[in-house]
Amino acid sequence: MRLRWESHFKALNPAPENRMTFRMTLRHAAAATLLVLTAAFAATPAQAQRLPSNAKPEHYALAITPNIPAATFAGTETIDLTLAAPSATITLNSLEIQIQSVTANGADGTVSYDPAKEQATFTFPKPLPAGHVVLKLAYTGILNDKLRGFYLSKTATQTLAVTQFESTDARRAFPSFDEPALKATFDISLTVPKADTVISNTNVVSDTPATSDTHTMTFARTPKMSTYLVAFLVGDFDCSSSGSADGIPIRVCSTPDKVKLTHFALSAAEHFLSYYDTYFGIKYPMPKLDLIAIPDFEAGAMENFGAITYRETDLLVDDQDGINAKKNVASVVAHEMAHQWFGDMVTMQWWDNLWLNEGFATWMQDKAAGEWHPDWHYEQGVADDLDGTLNTDASRTTRPIRATADTPAQIAEMFDGIAYGKAGAVIGMVEHWIGPDVFRQGVHNYLAAHLYANATAEDFWNAQTATSHQPVDKVMSSFVEKPGVPLLTFADQQPAGDPVSQKRFFLDPPTGAGKRDEEQATNTSRGWVIPVCLKTSGAPKCELVSADTAAVQMPAAAPFFYANADDKGYFRTAYSPSQLKAISAAAETQLSVPERIGYIGDRWALTRAGQGSVGDFLDLALALKQDPNSAILDSTLGTINQIRSRIAGGSDAISQDDRDKLDAVIRAQYEPVYNAIGPKPTNFDAQQIHTELYGALGEAGDQAILTQARQITDDLLSGKKVDSDLVDVSIALAATTGDTDFYDRILAVSQRSTDPNFQMEALQILTRFRDPALVVRTLEYATSGQVRNQDSWILIAIELNQRETRGVAWPWVQAHWDKVAAQLTTSSGAQLVSATGAFCSVEDRSQVASFFAAHKVEAAERSLAKALDAIDACVRLRQTQEPKLRAWLAAHPAQ
Numbered sequence: 072m073r074l075r076w077e078s079h080f081k082a083l084n085p086a087p088e089n090r091m092t093f094r095m096t097l098r099h100a101a102a103a104t105l106l107v108l109t110a111a112f113a114a115t116p117a118q119a120q121r122l123p124s125n126a127k128p129e130h131y132a133l134a135i136t137p138n139i140p141a142a143t144f145a146g147t148e149t150i151d152l153t154l155a156a157p158s159a160t161i162t163l164n165s166l167e168i169q170i171q172s173v174t175a176n177g178a179d180g181t182v183s184y185d186p187a188k189e190q191a192t193f194t195f196p197k198p199l200p201a202g203h204v205v206l207k208l209a210y211t212g213i214l215n216d217k218l219r220g221f222y223l224s225k226t227a228t229q230t231l232a233v234t235q236f237e238s239t240d241a242r243r244a245f246p247s248f249d250e251p252a253l254k255a256t257f258d259i260s261l262t263v264p265k266a267d268t269v270i271s272n273t274n275v276v277s278d279t280p281a282t283s284d285t286h287t288m289t290f291a292r293t294p295k296m297s298t299y300l301v302a303f304l305v306g307d308f309d310c311s312s313s314g315s316a317d318g319i320p321i322r323v324c325s326t327p328d329k330v331k332l333t334h335f336a337l338s339a340a341e342h343f344l345s346y347y348d349t350y351f352g353i354k355y356p357m358p359k360l361d362l363i364a365i366p367d368f369e370a371g372a373m374e375n376f377g378a379i380t381y382r383e384t385d386l387l388v389d390d391q392d393g394i395n396a397k398k399n400v401a402s403v404v405a406h407e408m409a410h411q412w413f414g415d416m417v418t419m420q421w422w423d424n425l426w427l428n429e430g431f432a433t434w435m436q437d438k439a440a441g442e443w444h445p446d447w448h449y450e451q452g453v454a455d456d457l458d459g460t461l462n463t464d465a466s467r468t469t470r471p472i473r474a475t476a477d478t479p480a481q482i483a484e485m486f487d488g489i490a491y492g493k494a495g496a497v498i499g500m501v502e503h504w505i506g507p508d509v510f511r512q513g514v515h516n517y518l519a520a521h522l523y524a525n526a527t528a529e530d531f532w533n534a535q536t537a538t539s540h541q542p543v544d545k546v547m548s549s550f551v552e553k554p555g556v557p558l559l560t561f562a563d564q565q566p567a568g569d570p571v572s573q574k575r576f577f578l579d580p581p582t583g584a585g586k587r588d589e590e591q592a593t594n595t596s597r598g599w600v601i602p603v604c605l606k607t608s609g610a611p612k613c614e615l616v617s618a619d620t621a622a623v624q625m626p627a628a629a630p631f632f633y634a635n636a637d638d639k640g641y642f643r644t645a646y647s648p649s650q651l652k653a654i655s656a657a658a659e660t661q662l663s664v665p666e667r668i669g670y671i672g673d674r675w676a677l678t679r680a681g682q683g684s685v686g687d688f689l690d691l692a693l694a695l696k697q698d699p700n701s702a703i704l705d706s707t708l709g710t711i712n713q714i715r716s717r718i719a720g721g722s723d724a725i726s727q728d729d730r731d732k733l734d735a736v737i738r739a740q741y742e743p744v745y746n747a748i749g750p751k752p753t754n755f756d757a758q759q760i761h762t763e764l765y766g767a768l769g770e771a772g773d774q775a776i777l778t779q780a781r782q783i784t785d786d787l788l789s790g791k792k793v794d795s796d797l798v799d800v801s802i803a804l805a806a807t808t809g810d811t812d813f814y815d816r817i818l819a820v821s822q823r824s825t826d827p828n829f830q831m832e833a834l835q836i837l838t839r840f841r842d843p844a845l846v847v848r849t850l851e852y853a854t855s856g857q858v859r860n861q862d863s864w865i866l867i868a869i870e871l872n873q874r875e876t877r878g879v880a881w882p883w884v885q886a887h888w889d890k891v892a893a894q895l896t897t898s899s900g901a902q903l904v905s906a907t908g909a910f911c912s913v914e915d916r917s918q919v920a921s922f923f924a925a926h927k928v929e930a931a932e933r934s935l936a937k938a939l940d941a942i943d944a945c946v947r948l949r950q951t952q953e954p955k956l957r958a959w960l961a962a963h964p965a966q
């Protein structure tokens with residue numbers, strides 16, 4: 072699955088752990104990103120909900136008839152299974168389903184339900200023999216509006232019935248052995264109205280009239296697969312003219328009005344299918360591949376075997392859309408297609424190893440998309456994402472990559488920045504260390520050994536160890552089992568003493584008892600085994616650093632070294648003052664863009680951890696203000712924005728004065744850079760920098776830019792032709808001081824547009840208005856039922872997240888919780904809880920804790936612990952750094 076907040080939504084405003092973006096191109100700007108960061112150990116013991124091990128399914132035959140107007144469906148089901156021992160009962164998963172009849176080998180049985188365990192048990196008069204049993208069921212269920220199981224999705228002209236089963240919702244559509252290791256084959260048929268079609272995992276083998284106004288579509292038998300990968304989608308879909316790759320037909324489908332937006336995704340899918348066939352050395356196994364945009368969809372996308380579903384904004388793009396929209400679609404398509412091998416053909420044994428699926432797909436999406444479009448510089452986004460993940464993982468409430476998950480709520484909480492970002496980064500580190508060809512061979516060997524079956528973390532790293540003859544198992548097991556981030560501290564010159572030492576890094580280091588516990592844990596645990604690749608003036612050189620062997624041979628007399636070549640290592644670095652001086656001096660000439668992003672990220676993380684002053688960081692950031700690469704500017708301006716909203720983010724007059732002075736410094740430092748670029752830059756990076764500085768200077772109160780932004784917006788609204796790359800940013804800037812009339816016009820645009828990307832951008836502009844009455848209007852609109860529930864929480868989360876709007880939004884959300892909660896789906900509640908992690912005062916912390924204690928949110932336990940931790944960290948950061956910022960501002964008056 073691809074989460075909605077991954078890469079697609081970039082924060083408009085500082086988020087707890089996200090890279091900041093002052094990038095106000097509203098392409099893909101939503102607050103959500105920030106919200107990823109769930110993860111703490113759940114305190115309540117889980118009630119085990121695993122099925123008994125006696126029955127193993129072999130084959131399902133499903134015939135389903137939805138009644139869309141009545142929001143119900145009826146099904147008949149035959150399950151061929153094997154009993155290991157004689158038994159008079161069979162237990163499987165079933166939820167919100169009424170079973171009308173059940174027989175086993177022809178004998179009638181009775182049904183009892185255990186809704187808490189999401190199970191049904193059939194009891195038969197005599198024990199069934201060990202061996203083959205044929206179970207036949209007739210049942211009915213509901214088509215819900217919660218975006219999970221078999222659910223309804225509405226457009227202006229039709230209602231669709233579609234499925235989303237990962238992780239534990241196939242049981243809402245058909246009684247099943249709904250665990251990933253209980254694989255079986257499937258024969259699926261649906262009887263639907265004549266005007267509708269059905270898309271499922273395999274190709275159609277027959278389509279015959281059923282009644283005068285319905286038809287039955289039957290699909291070819293699937294390979295052995297997990298229940299969570301089954302899909303059936305009913306509605307009036309239209310598909311792009313067919314494409315193909317390596318002999319496999321490929322279609323991109325949507326509701327008919329949007330089929331014109333499918334061409335880009337089709338060309339991406341054609342490319343990736345051939346690429347993966349070659350990369351994995353195993354051919355795509357299904358008879359066809361469909362990619363389908365669903366109007367209401369909770370996640371970003373879902374890798375159903377042969378029938379991948381997407382949120383519309385993650386699949387559909389207009390040719391006119393900007394590069395960021397296309398980059399995003401390419402990477403989501405690459406992610407889901409990688410899952411066809413890694414996840415669908417070979418599946419994790421249980422959800423505790425979810426990272427095997429998601430870490431691999433996260434790493435692969437950028438590799439494959441980057442190979443397709445090197446000009447789009449995915450490697451810079453990877454470096455940026457790594458920085459955010461390291462911050463997420465440097466909190467006390469983080470979790471190890473592999474963690475216990477027994478209940479559906481615990482499983483839902485596994486889909487976090489650790490399973491995706493950290494696992495992906497660790498996989499990338501291993502590939503970089505042992506080399507891409509050896510790594511690829513290990514991937515092939517692993518897949519080939521477990522085709523159509525299940526595997527564990529050990530299977531993966533043992534295959535890599537055997538192929539590479541390197542201790543990949545030691546490296547990966549240390550990163551998969553130990554929570555947190557290593558900090559490597561490099562001492563000044565050897566040979567005397569250890570040149571490098573490791574310890575766990577915390578952004579908000581524990582004190583008192585917590586510190587003692589941590590030190591004890593460090594002393595008794597074995598530490599990480601870390602491939603450290605040194606960059607020097609020569610070729611990079613990798614060495615393993617473990618707690619036992621800390622001897623990294625640093626190049627003697629090298630003018631400088633940098634300890635994280637290509638920014639592929641999963642660790643933070645601390646250097647001696649002389650090393651730092653050498654690296655900073657060589658940063659622009661010797662470090663690649665990803666390395667510079669990592670270097671800046673490390674310096675800011677150490678500052679947050681109290682090892683340095685905000686003033687030193689500002690000196691470094693301003694020294695890089697002329698960097699010709701837009702990603703560096705993005706990174707430094709982003710961090711400066713964090714300094715403004717967190718360290719100088721208080722509500723008193725003194726904090727306001729700090730912000731004003733910091734804004735004056737930004738204007739004085741960056742206006743000359745902006746002016747030097749000129750109004751019409753031609754190269755891509757200069758264009759990006761131009762737009763970025765325009766936005767940053769506007770936010771910092773540059774009057775000329777704010778006037779220009781209002782002028783561009785007025786021209787646009789009065790129907791004049793506006794020829795400017797600055798339109799998006801101008802609207803966003805103008806909205807901050809915008810009035811009701813302007814608000815109404817943006818709202819109308821969002822309601823009229825039929826381009827999903829554009830519609831989302833317009834919706835998010837609504838959150839840019841700072842007038843308290845308009846903040847309330849946006850919150851009311853988000854909870855009015857007029858915004859799809861896949862999107863409504865995003866608007867609320869942004870309003871909570873922004874320093875300028877949260878003072879209105881948080882009291883409103885508390886006072887109107889019933890309306891807010893009515894919009895929530897499986898995971899969006901946790902996202903809203905996470906949004907409060909952007910708060911930064913002791914009073915806010917106690918309100919958040921008491922409010923969510925009284926208003927429990929499903930599958931949000933870790934998110935709440937993490938949010939409270941983030942607030943604590945911000946409070947301490949402000950206490951430590953505010954006086955230092957004030958001193959720096961006094962010493963650096965803007966000219």
Ligand SMILES: [Zn+2]
Nearest residue numbers: 072073429432
């Ligand atoms: Zn995924």
